[in-house]
Amino acid sequence: MSIKVEHVSKSFSAYPALGDVSLTIADGEFVALLGPSGSGKTTLLRILAGLEVPESGKVWFGKRDVTRDKPASRGIGFVFQHYALFGHMTVAQNIAFGLRVMKRSDRPSRQAIGERIDELLELVQLPGLGGRYPSQLSGGQRQRVALARALARNPRILLLDEPFGALDAKVRRELRDALRKIHDDLRLTSIFVTHDHEEAFTLADRVALLNHGRIEQFAQPAEILHQPASPFVSAFLE
């Protein structure tokens, strides 16, 4: 699903986190929000998720204005940096959470939920681990569970906040490849936040570079590398 952000601004107590940000993301694109800490990239992602409400501006998903919509009704999946898995639930219960909280009339049958759990565990390459608790998994495995959980309700848009931030280099690479494959297979529109430009450039179709709550450049990796739009961009890539 395409995403359009129009003149979005947001400030926290005194300092502005986002100042008049606009960008358009095509259906099926894989976009990285890149920037130093405090650049507003996470705030932008959280506004897309509905976890923050912008002070002005609009957010469109396809032809729908979702600016005031709650996270629950946006049809998104969200992956947190520190996984935010529910520690008192098994992996299977975590994954099924989004399905079990649905209204009775929309909720899949017990059997259908069970099948969906197996399907998702297969998708994130953790078959057979449904009975474990999150504390019994490695960091990489936890993030895979978080990904499966976010995909359970078939979101069209996947939002990821520094998804690899807490993982070591090898696991990072594996998970990156897995994520790219899932994105392509499910034809999602995905946006992820990172402060690592290598990660942004290897994984994303287009990269939005943010600084002080503004977008410095939004283009394909090659273009950013060869034609940096501002001194900040060239300095950040060094």
Added chain:
Amino acid sequence: MTAAGLREPPATKALLIAAAVLYVAVMLLLPLGAVLTEALRKGWQAWLAAVWQPDARASIRLTLIVAAISVPLNTVCGLAAAWAIAKFDFRGKTALIALIELPFSVSPVVSGLVFVLLFGAQGWFGPWLQAHDIHIIFALPGLVLATLFVTFPFVARQLIPLMTSQGRADEEAALTLGASGWQTFWRVTLPNIRFGLLYGVLLCNARAMGEFGAVSVVSGHIRGETNTMPLQVEALYNDYDFVAAFAVASLLTLLALVTLTLKSALEWKHRDQIAARH
């Protein structure tokens, strides 16, 4: 941390342990033993008779009623306060935290007097209450109010640091997964804090049943009517009826032991999950 240089010499270690054990024995075990010994001095039949005496039974019933009203109320309010403080940012948050702790720093006698000042015959609302034949002071409502005031901080204080350290990520995850506010509370927030909550409730209950000072001021000490168990103990003691006084006191002691056992049992039973969260 087991490097030889960091270890205490054996003599120091033994001395420290001995001092701790001695202190616990003198300050905690000795009084506990004294209560039970005195209560059973004339045999268990005398103990039973003292506990089963109508005034004693009335005081037990009253204590249970007061706790049954004030503990659930303070659990809900404490939970709400902790939730607001831990999960939201708002003006006056520090002031609210200080207010919640107020009952801990105020003498219980003052806590009781405040309600006499408000609802007593000479109090602010006294004439109006009298005109409408509503009894608060020297009656159950006053006992409940005083207990509520004194025990308010227990649940909230237990939960605020816990919920603050847990942050909002789990709740946000639940919301993005389509859960409503209630579903998030019941399925995510409450399970995350259940041990802290339970511990807070146990402490709150122990204090609600054991409170003396504040309750003493608003009770009026009418035997069989407004005497809770701690007040009954005092009344019997003042009558030089030591066996009866210690018999009722032994029940309160038993309550403390049950509280402690419950808490330890809970921690033991859920030790895997408690460890898993850290």
